[in-house]
Amino acid sequence: MPPSLLFATDLTARGDRPLDRAVSLAKEMHCDVKLLHVIDKKAAAAQADPAEVSEKIRVDLPEQAAGVDIIVEKGSPPQTIARIAEETGSDLIVTGVARHTSLGDVTLGTAVDYIVRRAPVPVLVVKKRPLRPYRTLVVATDFSAYSLGAVNAAAALFPEAEIHLVHAYAVPYSGWLKSDEVEKEVREEAEEYMEKFLADPGFSEEVRARLHPHIGYGHIEEVIYRALRENDADLLVLGTHGRSGFAQATIGSNAQSMLTGSPTDVLMVRKQK
Template sequence: MAAPTEFSASPLSHSSVADGPILLATDLSARCDRALDRAVVLAKARGVPLIALHVLESAPTTASPAAPSWRRFSEDHRELARYRLGLDLNDPDLKADIHVESGDASDRIVEFATQYGCSLIVTGIARDESLGKLLLGSTVKKLVRHVAVPVLVVKNRPHGAYREAVVATDFSPESRHALQVAAGLFPGTSLLLFHAYETPFGMRRLAEGLGDDAQRDAQMEMNAFLAATPGLPAGVPSCTLVEDGEPETLLSDHVFAQRYELVVAGTRRVKGIMGAMVGSVAERLLEALPCDVLLVRGAEPDAR
């Protein structure tokens, strides 16, 4: 495994992330408690309000048979959900706004994130709950495609602020924007910029030294990418790493071995079959990575 390359950026004007509220999308399951805890940590650290959103099933016929009765919509159930969130968010140092809505979870999340100018959406995964399955798959893809707000999917219980994170890059504009957003959202976090390149089939068997040349070329491309990225504060990223191999596998292995708490990845807003492919990549990352994942849509949405 290649050793990370230390990187020290020149002091540049920092492109600040919009200082809007954080939106917590929760189904009130046990796994979403971790997302709630992380959202509280982030909101208090950044000094911004936290909007907690829970979406009830609009009618019993649309609810999963396994879903508890309080997950189905009625005024009594709305008040119970509001009461539970009120207990969880009862913190004098936190400004929280609680909303319990009915309808489609994806639509309500998009509406609230847009209406309130949120700077971040925080959610969790809960595989044994009907809404949790949506949050892991179609809801995350829909959020990334339809709202230009970073989506943080929380898997692990927080122990303070993120200390270290990996920003995955393929040198695209989307990954450049993801790096800039990560620097703005997590100013105290040490960011490793990670790139995996794949040597063409059979090339590894050619002349000795070819692998070193490919490694050197990839590192040069990494340096050029950073030189062309505006708005990074000094020391961001803290280091870079380029490796030869399949990107998703290498990223998962590195995160596991080094115990990283967060991975940041850029995504594109693409329609049609390509949109489904982009969504499947995001879902595979969510499945494979043992840490929290921040998905950041590109700054320039597809105008088609």
């Protein structure tokens, strides 16, 4: 059975980027796209007729997206997106950023947080114009089961892409422990964990052959962004617990800031029950 994509949009001008990516992915995966727009009951447009809104969306769609299915509903946007994803059997939710400022992209914030925690499938937050397919992925890992799940989900969605596993380490109490020997011990321990992680039976041989391990010293965001640049990566993949939002991400409370600050698109993967 081919995968199914759900594109969630607020119909703002920047929605063209995630729409183009969703259409591009649908061609790669040989599947259809469902476009979902939720009329917020609390918004000024709450009285709008869903059928009329649907027709307006159809008229404004670019030619390459002419065949998408359109769903318009009223309700809470994040709750409705999560519900429709489950009801339609979607394998991936594609969405975008809320607005752009001089300080950088501002994501959908609590809406994305809610969707990531409640949606039954990964959530792709699109920031960049889709000039090419995703060729190189960077997956932040802490060697947990959540990281393993994120790697496998990304590998399944993008079977042709290289996967770079990136782990950041730091020397505890570095203000006092400045010995090169201490840093060496910490790095060696991280390398041992990486070896065990790569040997995990949860990886198929096909996926394991695509993994490229990297261990970097420093703050996790610094290490991740450096890996994105050095590998010319298209996509950052983050795994989350899905219990208490980004504070419970496997890579710590840095997940929300990385979702906002990443120069690339971001795939958020919640570990399934």
